[in-house]
Amino acid sequence: MRGRLHTLVTRYWRVLVVVSIPLLAFSVWSELLPFLARSKGGGFHVGGDFDVYRWAVHTWLEGGNTVENWAPMRNGEILPWVYPPFGVLPLTVFALPPTTVGVFLMWAADLAAIGMTLYLVVRYRWPSVGPRGALAVAAVVLPGTLWLEPVYSCFAQGQVNLVLMGLIVADCLVPNPRWPRGMLVGIAAATKLMPAAFLLFFLFRKDFRAAVVSVVTGVVCTLIGFAIDFESSMDYWFNYGPASSVAGHTLDSNQSVMGMVARWGLDPLVQNGIWAAVCLVLTVVLVRTVGRVDASVAMALTGVFTLLVSPTSWSSHWGWFVPGALILLGAAVTARSIARFALVVVIVVAARRIPFTMLAHENVPALLWVPQQLAGNAYVVLSIVLLLLTGWQVSRARPAGRVSEVDVGEQAALSRG
Template sequence: MPALKTPPASAKPSGLGTIGAIIGGVASVLFILWLLRGDNSFLTYLLDVDVYRLGAKEFLGGGNLYDQSFHTRLIDLPFTYPPFGALFFAPLALLPQTAVQVIIIALSALCLWASVAAVLSHYGQARPWVEALWVVPFALVSEPVRATFEFGQINLVLMALVIADVTGVFRRLPRGVLVGIAAAIKLTPAYYGLYYLARRDWKGVAGVIGGFLGATFLAFLIHPHTTIQYFTAVLFDNGRIGNLEYAMNVSLSGLNARISADTRLIWLVATVIVTVLVYFSARSAHKAGQDFLAFIVVALGCLCVSPVSWSHHWVWLVPAAIALYFTRHYVLAAWAILMTYFLDFHALLPRDHQVEMSWNWFEQLLGLHYVLYALVVIVVVMVRPVGAGRRRR
């Protein structure tokens, strides 16, 4: 298949394009301010930001992260991230809640912009930072990104770290290190090491391991008992991360919890099968010169098999849509956009108080729609990866 045509790097700036970017940037800021407006204050209360702040404060003090729940304005919640996650938030520990919210919101918006720009640059766009401003307003409206801001989650920060690694933004940094650091903050990105395995990039694999161990060791130096406690006990306690059957858990584990009173055996078998498919799909994309698409396959597979993939974790559908568009999978790209704009069925179905366990088969399929989409992408890419664009990795 012929290479994708992209504008030359020397393309002259377009006045219309610049104006569009300015409008996109302003629209993005205004949308975020509207989305997070408070009833009686400048910003609404962001629950997860408070847990991050309280966890970091405890880590800098006694270090008792996992034997207590943290008292927020709405509900008492446990700290579920690894110890380095608390250390990562340490600079925010002594700041008031509102200041931390502003920082997290601004950082998330910048990371979304940077992530989109890195992907556009990877596909040879002439002015990726400008063109990213056209995309960001539309990305903000998508359900996973919108929910990330509403909860004050750090999904976009982690996504930026990983995309910077995969696309080689920091050339002097060993491959895989940023993925490893992301995994030390929130364990799930460890699955992304499968991308480097599919490429048979052993330096990348070593980078993931080294980044993870190095970051975790920093937390161990401060609170060894807490670190050991997490990796020997807390890690295996799924009850800490919420009710698996909850509608917003859009994953195979969520489906298993909703339809089966059995153990997690069904989920474990499904995880192995999906992971094998992901490996061969990523391998196929890599052989076709589509390394970023190979990574997208891994990221989507991770969301399918993770014990919990809340709907806001699916922010990876944004770079997935971009990658699928540039590799001429236009229907799949359009499907991702429509699905996250108008078809967030999991938010529309009956939920709470375990009512999800009484869903009929059609409701179960609707509640699993992100996963079904991801599985289709994995299979399509495995069977029919598209020829690389102008810039290959």
């Protein structure tokens, strides 16, 4: 099976790339275009975060405060700007052009980020297929990712999450990058706080130089944020607190450990205690695992860990399912593991069927409460299971000492090379 797939992607890579073009076009037409809405003045727009980005950039340019004020939406609602003030700078690329142009620029950047992520994972994980084989795999898989809720909802809201994921993947997996490794993670963290957790990726893999570069870059970018908008920066960092307006939100689509626990309606002290205990366990597992698996696995685990421990991880943040599922699928094929393949199927089904909508049904029989919680918090449950299973497998395979570049998905496969 593995040999046939290798032959397919290396010998017929041109055919696969050509075939992927109409598949991508169909996926865009079917899954993305329905989210475009006609603007009153002509053109198109998407709702949600993209409007917040545009509002924040224009408010900053006009001298307003992006932290104290909230962005008015087209439907009459208001939403907060929850990113650091530095974030307005990279988002000007999408916010300054006309809305229609900005939306399509964001979509193009998101597609490029997913494609690059798939390509880099394949190149790192299975180097024997070469650049052409990696291109073929990325081209074929890309259309399918648009059918997953974390991906298409990111497009639907015009979010920048997939672009940030692309920056992180490039920083972690590109061999001998032309930039100082860690710089892209620092920029991503200064734009949106969650990528700062990838400092753990560098620390636990003992790449201390990249860790230092990440911190320095993040600090410099944050200081730039103070320079361009001192008032908003003071409010964001010292008065209100980062993303305080949405931390631990009980909305069903907040697929994080804190979001899950918050929906149980417990006393705040108990709620925070459970969240802290779970996060501590997950941190210990990550510490014991990240340094003993190859970089692609470590990167995917860190991405999933970040979403789990963050107070707020909307379902559209879960783009890390894409590289994680690809790695797991490759491991299933290599090891001929039905269990791994079944887990991939469950992840894909969960990412397609939007299981958290089940939580909207409040009047469920007591016997069905646990199944409802397991299914409705599927992103959280599956990710915890995946993280724990990976940690357990690493401990079982290499019980003593730190083993660098161990591939838990392919115990008998080629090493990195």
